[in-house]
Amino acid sequence: xxxxxxxxxxxxxxxxxxxxxxxxxxxxxxxxxxxxxxxxxxxxxxxxxxxxxxxxxxxxxxxxxxxxxxxxxxxxxxxxxxxxxxxxxxxxxxxxxxxxxxxxxxxxxxxxxxxxxxxxxxxxxxxxxxxxxxxxxxxxxxxxxxxxxxxxxxxxxxxxxxxxxxxxxxxxxxxxxxxxxxxxxxxxxxxxxxxxxxxxxxxxxxxxxxx
Amino acid sequence: xxxxxxxxxxxxxxxxxxxxxxxxxxxxxxxxxxxxxxxxxxxxxxxxxxxxxxxxxxxxxxxxxxxxxxxxxxxxxxxxxxxxxxxxxxxxxxxxxxxxxxxxxxxxxxxxxxxxxxxxxxxxxxxxxxxxxxxxxxxxxxxxxxxxxxxxxxxxxxxxxxxxxxxxxxxxxxxxxxxxxxxxxxxxxxxxxxxxxxxxxxxxxxxxxxx
Numbered sequence: 001x002x003x004x005x006x007x008x009x010x011x012x013x014x015x016x017x018x019x020x021x022x023x024x025x026x027x028x029x030x031x032x033x034x035x036x037x038x039x040x041x042x043x044x045x046x047x048x049x050x051x052x053x054x055x056x057x058x059x060x061x062x063x064x065x066x067x068x069x070x071x072x073x074x075x076x077x078x079x080x081x082x083x084x085x086x087x088x089x090x091x092x093x094x095x096x097x098x099x100x101x102x103x104x105x106x107x108x109x110x111x112x113x114x115x116x117x118x119x120x121x122x123x124x125x126x127x128x129x130x131x132x133x134x135x136x137x138x139x140x141x142x143x144x145x146x147x148x149x150x151x152x153x154x155x156x157x158x159x160x161x162x163x164x165x166x167x168x169x170x171x172x173x174x175x176x177x178x179x180x181x182x183x184x185x186x187x188x189x190x191x192x193x194x195x196x197x198x199x200x201x202x203x204x205x206x207x208x209x210x211x
Numbered sequence: 212x213x214x215x216x217x218x219x220x221x222x223x224x225x226x227x228x229x230x231x232x233x234x235x236x237x238x239x240x241x242x243x244x245x246x247x248x249x250x251x252x253x254x255x256x257x258x259x260x261x262x263x264x265x266x267x268x269x270x271x272x273x274x275x276x277x278x279x280x281x282x283x284x285x286x287x288x289x290x291x292x293x294x295x296x297x298x299x300x301x302x303x304x305x306x307x308x309x310x311x312x313x314x315x316x317x318x319x320x321x322x323x324x325x326x327x328x329x330x331x332x333x334x335x336x337x338x339x340x341x342x343x344x345x346x347x348x349x350x351x352x353x354x355x356x357x358x359x360x361x362x363x364x365x366x367x368x369x370x371x372x373x374x375x376x377x378x379x380x381x382x383x384x385x386x387x388x389x390x391x392x393x394x395x396x397x398x399x400x401x402x403x404x405x406x407x408x409x410x411x412x413x414x415x416x417x418x419x420x421x422x
Binding site for chain 2: 075077086087091
């Protein structure tokens with residue numbers, strides 16, 4: 001819990017003027033140990049509880065090879081391998097529209113490397129757009145804690161540029177131009193629905209026509 | 212490959228008049244060893260290839276406990292458990308609309324037991340409907356190879372009847388009244404999109420307003 005003086009300044013305990021205390025660390029977002037995935041899961045739970053949207057992360061795809069069935073207890077998977085996802089990680093419904101996105105974070109400071117995606121994920125995004133779905137990526141720069149929503153059509157353009165021999169990443173400048181910053185909050189942590197409302201003109205509408 | 216005489220009768224090889232041959236077995240749908248899941252996966256692949264819809268089965272949710280990282284080879288999951296799914300198995304986008312469904316088969320002949328579903332799946336379906344998504348179940352009676360599409364609002368009503376002390380299953384008669392039969396085909400095998408077009412008046416439209 002944070003205390004505030006009547007003047008609105010944050011209360012800083014005296015001992016923290018030397019080495020940072022545990023309380024100081026908790027004040028900083030980066031030290032909370034929350035990943036982008038954690039934040040999005042909490043955001044989606046908030047949307048669900050508030051009846052704003054139904055968006056879930058898909059389970060990690062696993063190729064199961066061997067399963068044991070011990071007596072009187074649950075089946076145990078004894079050999080399995082991670083499979084490459086053929087789609088994006090998150091999807092669901094908002095105001096009747098299909099929502100589909102991928103979330104990635106990077107430690108890079110000046111650009112976002114495109115190797116974070118696979119060819120078939122880009123292809124999936126193209127297909128979703130073709131069918132009138134809302135598709136985007138959420139990017140977090142972990143060093144600066146900046147979060148952006150980049151519509152899939154822009155990502156696809158950067159991907160095609162790379163495939164034509166261009167650069168293998170998106171510069172920070174390009175992200176600033178093509179994407180929308182998402183301010184970090186408390187509840188929800190990453191309020192991407194607000195950006196969707198703005199981008200696709202859904203404010204106050206229920207299932208408005210996008211095409 | 213099946214041969215047909217000019218009169219349209221199916222060619223039956225002579226030796227098959229005794230014990231059934233392998234070819235005979237292949238003629239029967241039930242003996243193909245295809246599950247409802249196989250059929251739906253092929254159907255969804257067909258829809259994807261034909262650019263009709265983007266609908267995928269979600270991966271089986273697994274709780275991973277222990278992973279080995281052998282040198283020079285892929286990570287091996289050594290201990291994991293099946294988790295109960297919190298949503299339905301299939302979702303995606305068709306004509307801009309969010310599609311969400313669960314598929315179940317039963318060996319019962321006269322009714323469909325509601326124990327095939329979990330409370331939270333029913334709750335998920337209610338939520339999807341609330342947000343303007345298209346939600347239903349696909350039921351197969353394996354003994355008779357009949358396949359039905361039952362809109363989620365009916366399933367929810369039967370579920371509530373059970374929770375109020377009513378019967379724990381849906382009778383075949385009720386299914387005939389509330390659902391839509393899906394004729395089995397070759398490509399696609401279970402053409403449920405046709406039923407959606409009909410039920411939600413989407414024929415010839417792209418992303419038509421449902422609310």
